[in-house]
Amino acid sequence: MLSLLTKPLITKLNSPLTRVSLRYASKKAGGQSNNGRTSWPKSRGLKKGNWEAVKKNDILVTQKGTKFHPGENTILSKDFTIHSKIDGYMVVHRQLIYHNPRHKPSLRWRKYIHVVKEKPKESTHMLDIR
DSSP states (O other), X not given: OXXXXXXXXXXXXXXXXXXXXXXXXXXXXXXXXXXXXXXXXXXXXXXXXXTOEEOTTOEEEEOSSXXXXXXXXXXXXXXXXXXXXXXXXXXXXXXXXXXXXXXXXXXEEEEEEEEESSOOSSOOGGGSOO
């Protein structure tokens, strides 16, 4: 009687439907993943204010591309950072230009960074950036 009970159990365990394959984890489970890979902020933008005193070789603007263009007494470096050439005061100036990308003419404001030697005595609201 014992042989009758064990024989069907063995055939059921050896059938292809009841075979179990085991997989082992390649990494330990749990914890925080490191897939985000976020970077630190770059702190781009104006480093000095309008009519603020600057020294020679001071960084005036850090930027990606030419959001600000170099004006008088300034240098544009290869990473688009604008430096001052002389001691003086930084001025931000806007100029209306004719822009023609792919035959679609338009007027655009272009922002320039200048360094002047002396601060003017009268009010200069026209040179402020908007």
